[in-house]
Amino acid sequence: MLRGLDIRDLLIIDRLELDFQPGLNVLTGETGAGKSILLDSLGFVLGWRGRADLVRSGAAQGEVTAIFDLSPAHAARAVLEEAGLPAGDELILRRVNTADGRKTAWINDRRASGEVLRRLSETLVELHGQHDDRGLLNAAGHRAILDRFADHDPLRRATREEWRNRNAAAKALDVARAALAEVAAEEDFLRHAVAELDKLAPEPGEDARLDTHRRRMQAAEKVRADIARAEAILGLDGAEGAMGDALCWLEGAAEGTEGRLDAPIAALSRALTELGEASDGVSRCLQDLEFDPLDLEATEERLFTLRGIARKHDVPADALADLSDTLSQRLADLDSGTERIADLERAFSGAKARYEAAALALAQSRRAAAQRLDRAVESELAPLRMDRARFETRFTEADPGPEGRDEVSFTVATNPGAPAGPLAKIASGGELSRFLLALKVCLTGTDPELTMIFDEIDRGVGGATADAVGRRLADLASGGQVLVVTHSPQVAARGAHHWQVSKRVENDVTLSTVTALSPEARVDELARMLSGDAITAEARAAARRLIGDAA
Known part of the structure; x- marks a missing residue:
């Protein structure tokens, strides 16, 4: 879980300290207030590749520190151990960017590379949004997502083992054939x-x-x-x-x-x-x-x-x-080579057959799991006002490998009779957000230790649909941690913790700040989101009703 984020001298932030909590954390604010800067800062400390000009104008360097709580079985511990870094119940990531572009990172006060940060980030944070190319929109990861959904670890381990055996048998056969050919040439x-x-x-x-x-x-x-x-x-x-x-x-x-x-x-x-x-x-x-x-x-x-x-x-x-x-x-x-080649060919044929059997068992289980996932996603689309949309997991045969012979891609059709296509290309902004949310709801429980971040995933929806989005985000946050950047009051009302992102001008310099809202301030923020700059009594009443309904 992400417990704290400390940002110094990045873009329009001079100094900002945030203490996040379990459950649904919502960040709201006017457009341009700096909500995306928070995600840029978090991505920077996690080693994600992003914009280069992060240092605040006039500052010598920018710095971000992120603090995570790790459970005893957290996957990050294996990454730390492999990298030779200390691991405890608290993980502290710190990264500095100087004005001339040099970047330096520390993990638990030990120097570390950006590559180690990125590997850690895969176990710590999952980002979802309309421009998400690291998560659900990346087709290269769809097979792994399906395998996590279906708990395919035993089948995948068996397939990888048989793949190693197949390759070892093939190598032994090739070596024996080459040796026999060499000896035969000088018979x-x-x-x-x-x-x-x-x-x-x-x-x-x-x-x-x-x-x-x-x-x-x-x-x-x-x-x-x-x-x-x-x-x-x-x-x-x-x-x-x-x-x-x-x-x-x-x-x-x-x-x-x-x-x-x-x-x-x-x-x-x-x-x-x-x-x-x-x-x-x-x-x-x-x-x-x-x-x-x-x-x-x-x-x-x-x-x-x-x-x-x-x-x-x-x-x-x-x-x-x-x-x-x-x-x-x-x-x-040479005289016994032909017989040895025959023995190795039989061994390779056996290893190949065992691999094919393991890969087939994995493929059949994947197809059965895909049908369950497709039905689950479509059942989630109905409350999101997309009851006529269709979600389909498609398979193509790939070259054999340690993960089997399947290529997996998630496709959608937004209307009956419309052609299905890749998730990122077919759906519009609002539709895409809802597809992603429905898919993520169905995958809940496959990665409970990840902090999930949704960046304006509710864009383009409102009313009852936005309320349905908020309900599902709250469900996802139950027992875990979700951060959501939103413009929707229906979503914000579901938050267990609410921060407001705003801008101020000091000495002709624009700065961004984030404020943890009290219950009354939260009512005002929701009223602003409902009615605009002029907060009326009616807007406050509506905000209180939203909060009451969410409770």
Whole structure:
């Protein structure tokens, strides 16, 4: 509920503070007194796009503050939470417009954008009037209005969920088809490469092992001849044999030398032992260096084949095993791709069918609700002296989407036999006002937390029709809050709270002011509305009768 509106230095308002109340709040005054300025000011603080030259002449800036009461479940709280703004039982909006056109906004004393203000305004205020392009006259919102009227939230949630599932299935199918097409384009390459790698059967680390083995064999080939010659010289046919013979000869001659050969014999024995160990070591080395030339040839051929295929695929030789697994899997995907595509097509068909069923259920419920709404609106038109007018909700099929397949528009025919057409184009000013009011009465209860504003919705009607308009506005305000700008005394008499908008001139400057009327002042204002500037006793009496009848 809108509790307060504070306006400073906007247009012809220097300072104005208004405390609004629950129920029907009426604002009256002469034409040009500034009633529309109040709505311009409220629209400004709510972030609505409107006139740019709002700052009062001579002022540095204009400012509007609006205070709203929020219930614990008010939809504005979700907007505040999403925007990272504090939320409480009181919502304070403030917006400043400088003389050079700069605009700055605060929400609960935190800087905020105009976009956040506009999103909040959708949960706070609903404006209706002959130039209402944000509410009932905007055909883009008619489907949502019908859905609120019929309480279609469960059906809409189901349709949105099935739409998401349908899109997910379609995306999965498209991705699989694209992947299959990509793999199919290289089928010949894959089959050749997989066959080649399967035949090669590369192993991790094989390149390093083969290279080490090859180098060892190549090195052995170069040194083995020298080692063999050394083995021959050191062996029994060489140094070892000669030293053995020398030892035998010396040992035989030692008895006649009186010990002079003992030391040489011992040294020769030791040397012969060392020589034997050296000869054995050389022999073992020679054995270790033995290799099959065919093994060297096979090793080199394997190594060169591995490296050649690695260069062809532009990967390290050690990555060939992983490449083989990857290409084999891609080939397997190709071979199983057709079956997978068939599975995904079945999944998409199922998701599409479930979406179509959900959209159809929503469409059927919408059409049934539209018939109820049409009858309800037409029943409200009769007391408004439009009993021959017709209201019809029309449907056209739209592209499928998260809200189903329906486009909805409200059409009217003002007289029997007259063609029906869009609400905003067919009805005249007074007729349009009554259509809007009848429609809004039928929608009462779908948005109880909104402050509803009616801007001269009673224009062009009077007498009993104006009284019927006032009665319905009062009904709408029951349990909520309605603000109405009116020139009709029959409507004003129904108000629970009455403000008079007037102009005054100070120092050759025209200013607008708003005054909360006392019961007696209210009688005078209604008398003025009935009779004009000259308020007569008869006019006061008529005003009192209107107030009495309204009570």
